[in-house]
Amino acid sequence: MDEQFYRQLFDKHQHVEAVPSNREITAWALQLIRLLFPEQSKQEFNGVDQLKAEFKKLENELCLVMDATKACENCNNEQLSRSVFEQLPLLYQLLNTDIREIFEGDPAARTEFEVIRTYPGFFAISFYRLAHILYKHNVPLLPRILTEYAHSKTGIDIHPAAEIGEYFHIDHGTGIVIGESCIIGKHVKLYQGVTLGALSVAKNMANTKRHPTVEDHVVIYSGATILGGETVIGHHSVIGGNVWLTKSVRPNSTVYHKPALIVLNKNKD
Structure with missing residues (x-):
């Protein structure tokens, strides 16, 4: 391969945005969903304040990710991240309606715990609903990363919009x-x-x-x-x-x- 090829790639490496890896972004989403639904997690908390601190940690991480992806050129990403997290009660409410509908509509479902822990439909819906909130806040890139991760895991392709x-x-x-x-x-x-x-x-x-x-x-x-x-x-x-x-x-x-x-x-x- 000639020198020009390497120089072209080197130049591209210098100008690419410093976006966290897809693995880091999806790990953030998994942590958030597991905080909402502890049926998917073994994490334990000694009190409400410790749980609040974990949500705050994830809010700060979202802010850092949005800074890296240039989510908002003319506004405060800290405020944007806070606004996203203010939607979590609505996200939780919506996902609980989905759980109820899946459980009541599937004779094979024994418990809601089983739906939350094992059903690919719920996994894909939970990632979609989180991604949709980010999309509605005009956050670039992250919504597609999240729904494509769910797509890769379940074969269910839901556009975040x-x-x-x-x-x-x-x-x-x-x-x-x-x-x-x-x-x-x-x-x-x-x-x-x-x-x-x-x-x-x-x-x-x-x-x-x-x-x-x-x-x-x-x-x-x-x-x-x-x-x-x-x-x-x-x-x-x-x-x-x-x-x-x-x-x-x-x-x-x-x-x-x-x-x-x-x-x-x-x-x-």
């Missing part, structure tokens, strides 16, 4: 894709392999609504694909497995794919 209501239930979950401009209502249940995507991926559509809206009390079964920013799935509808939709569905609808199956018996007897 998506708007998702309370009581959200992901069952199994592997292969689910929820796009950037999706709007999902309350009491929605998604099975594995569901795609809520865009009809077009043209770059000039970046600031438009490209992904569907799913209203309250909708169930979408495995393998369904729903595309388009103008596509609305009306409330209390059921979308069957392997359905492909690019048009809106009225409330209280049932949509299903009708395959033609042929079974041939090779025995002539």
Whole structure:
């Protein structure tokens, strides 16, 4: 390799932002979620003040990360970090609705502890909801790092900008894709392999609504694909497995794919 190649890389190394590693950022998020849900942790506290101090430590760490990522060029990252942490009671409340919906909607779930500790759907939702708060505060980079970490662990891909209501239930979950401009209502249940995507991926559509809206009390079964920013799935509808939709569905609808199956018996007897 010639000298110019090395010089080009060296110059790039000198100008890259000093952003903490993805591992450090996701470790911060895991610590925060485990403070909210001690079912995921063995950490013990001797009193409320010690718990408060741990939250304050994580708030300060977020401030340092945002300083490194230039999260806010014209404002105080300390204030921004404080504002994010003021949303934690809301985050906790929302995640508890998700836990309740998953537990009550899955006959296989024995306890809420089991949901919190083992369910990939809850893991992905918890990272999404934390990332969404950061996204709403215009924090760059971190929201995508968090949701892509959850994606890598669970196979569930939720864009941090998506708007998702309370009581959200992901069952199994592997292969689910929820796009950037999706709007999902309350009491929605998604099975594995569901795609809520865009009809077009043209770059000039970046600031438009490209992904569907799913209203309250909708169930979408495995393998369904729903595309388009103008596509609305009306409330209390059921979308069957392997359905492909690019048009809106009225409330209280049932949509299903009708395959033609042929079974041939090779025995002539």
